[in-house]
Amino acid sequence: MQSYDLIILGAGTSGAYLAKRMARRGHKVLVLERLPRDKVGTKYDIFHIERREFDRLEIPRPTEGDPAWAFEFEKNYNADPLTKFPKCQLNPIVGLHMHEYTLLLIEEAEAAGAVFKFGCAFEDFLFDDKGKICGVKAKQRGRELTLGARIVADCSGMAAVGRLKLPDGYGVENTPLTDEDMFYVILRYVTLKDPKDYLEGSTFWAYYKTWIAPCADPHGAIIGIGACHSFEYAEQIYAEMEQVVPLPDYDLVRVERGRTPYTRNVHSMVADNFFVSGDAGNLTKSVNGEGVTSAMVQLKMATEVLDRALKLGDTSRKALWDVNRYYNTTQGAEFAMLRALLVGVVNAAGFDEFQYVFESGIISDELLGALSGMPVPPEAILGAAKGFVAGIAKKKLRPATIKAAALAFKNAVEISNHYKRFPATEDGFDAWCKKADEIYERIGKIK
Ligand SMILES: Cc1cc2nc3c(=O)[nH]c(=O)nc-3n(C[C@H](O)[C@H](O)[C@H](O)COP(=O)(O)OP(=O)(O)OC[C@H]3O[C@@H](n4cnc5c(N)ncnc54)[C@H](O)[C@@H]3O)c2cc1C
Incomplete structure (x- = not known):
């Protein structure tokens, strides 16, 4: 059986970022990704990163002309329900294409020595004779694989395929999210009819949990809403908002829908030979449900702990505990x-x-x-x-x-x-x- 120091489930932004950091420290890293390479990060197109995060998290910063770059803006308005007294915050934001940016992170991880298996889905854990995780069972093109691992990291997004397969009492919560624990996000990509409405920045209406923000087309916009309960409920709030908020005239180009955790992070993110991050551990921001960089904050801390544990030869929950302590006492x-x-x-x-x-x-x-x-x-x-x-x-x-x-x-x-x-x-x-x-x-x- 082939064995690795670390097997990561999922090659989204969290999995790719962790793979790079751990491979750079000399560990043998394998990433299993259910999707083919050309489909990773295609769950929606545009996402945002605050500009100051690129240096802090040591991630690549695409600039105009790069395939991952879409736009930048720095004016962020928070508006009253009638949009008469908007308040402006200056905070430079970079809009990026999710697929292209994820590929960039994957390429960095590969350059650092991590191996990716695409079209390869995690199915279950392997356990040793003491009942501790010691690897995974996966399936690639109909073929069963058994792979050994000293640590398995669940970065599989909202599917949380590893966390939800943990036996009861293993050390990390294994319960799925309910409809009240997530945001249902609907994004309308539009073109604005009147040039006077072209956007300089974003506006957020907290009362409706809706926003309008730039998109890759400088004559366009993304009108978004995030609400709990269901997509139907989100549409209902959007319809109410449209009656009151003076949105610019637009032509609808396309609609994207997705879900993001909107609940506390799991209390413990580590168990014996196991670690969870990203959407799989509910590490999204409590302000808006964004989760790319907030997961990386935890992953940056976790890299130090996982690295030390692997080098010392003890990857028990006790040895990985500092992940919980560092994270929960700071960003948590x-x-x-x-x-x-x-x-x-x-x-x-x-x-x-x-x-x-x-x-x-x-x-x-x-x-x-x-x-x-x-x-x-x-x-x-x-x-x-x-x-x-x-x-x-x-x-x-x-x-x-x-x-x-x-x-x-x-x-x-x-x-x-x-x-x-x-x-x-x-x-x-x-x-x-x-x-x-x-x-x-x-x-x-x-x-
Ligand atoms: C519409 C929308 C807009 C958003 N906008 C922003 C934004 O502007 N900024 C921001 O920071 N966040 C944003 N978010 C949240 C952000 O997208 C997530 O927090 C982030 O992508 C989570 O990354 P992840 O790597 O943890 O999970 P994911 O990106 O979901 O990656 C998980 C990976 O695991 C793979 N996988 C699943 N099951 C298996 C399996 N069995 N075996 C192997 N692999 C598997 C999946 O195919 C996937 O590639 C938005 C979310 C939505 C829905």
Whole structure:
């Protein structure tokens, strides 16, 4: 049987990025990808990466003329439901073609020595006589393969084919997501009829969870919506939005649909000889469900831990535990906090209240900066608090909404602190999960 240090399930952005980093450290890496090479990353076309992430994550940065490059912009507007008081944040964004960019990451991984088997689907794990994962069974062109591995990494996206096959109690949750744990995303690629409407940047309407953003065609746009429950529900919200928001006149070119996890990351991302990342571990941003770079943040930390474990010859859950600790005390804590805040505020506030907070200036540029990871100055928080009090006095904000927002703030602080106290070893993990689940129960899910 052929054996590898690391077998990665899935050659999406997460799997390809991990393959490159581990192969560069001298490990024998095999990536199994269900799709043929010319179909990887074709689940939709355009995705975004914040420009500052390229250096931080050490990933290739395509520029104009490269096949993966589509466009760039830096104006990001957040708008009230009536689009009368939009607020602008400057944050350079690069639009990329998913298929071409994934191929770029795969080529980098191959150059580093990783081997890819395309058209080869993971089917199940192999277990040793102690019941520990020691490889995988896969199928390529009707042929059964058995392959040995010291670690198997599940990067298979929302299918989570490895995680969901884990035996109960193996050390990572093996439950599938429900409809309430994901965003149903619908993208309308359009051409704009009037040149005065050509886009300079993106606009996001939090009330409708919809946006309009540039696309590869400078005379076009992508109008997107992400909603829980179902694609039908997302279409319903979109129809409501179209009645109110003054969208530019457009011709529809095509529609793309997809789903992205919109729930907390799995509490433990490691088990004996096993690791999970990307959409398979729900590592998407709690602000918008984007998951390419947020997974890479975890993968960059995880590379150090997996590398060390392989070199020391101990790939047990205990030896891989630092992945959980590093991630949950940093980005995990930040995402948990933002999730609690967003769910509380978005669920509680009505149309008029959303309109009022923009109109009155309670939502300041500084507060919105938090959504793109900027620190919020204390004066901005104090200003917002005063604005809320004035809003109640003027009967523009319902006391129940303020109460819900205050509760969301309390939950946000509590869950963030809880993540920052993530146990340094497996001891205390069960108690940590119980408490985290209690807080999440209070936080609830986005409507
Ligand atoms: C419409 C839409 C727009 C989005 N826009 C953005 C954006 O602008 N920015 C952003 O950061 N994120 C965005 N996201 C989220 C982002 O696409 C995902 O978070 C990201 O692609 C996840 O990468 P991944 O490598 O974990 O999974 P995937 O990209 O899903 O890759 C998983 C791979 O595993 C393979 N696989 C599955 N089963 C098996 C098997 N049995 N054996 C072997 N291989 C298997 C699949 O074929 C696939 O190639 C968007 C999502 C949607 C739906």
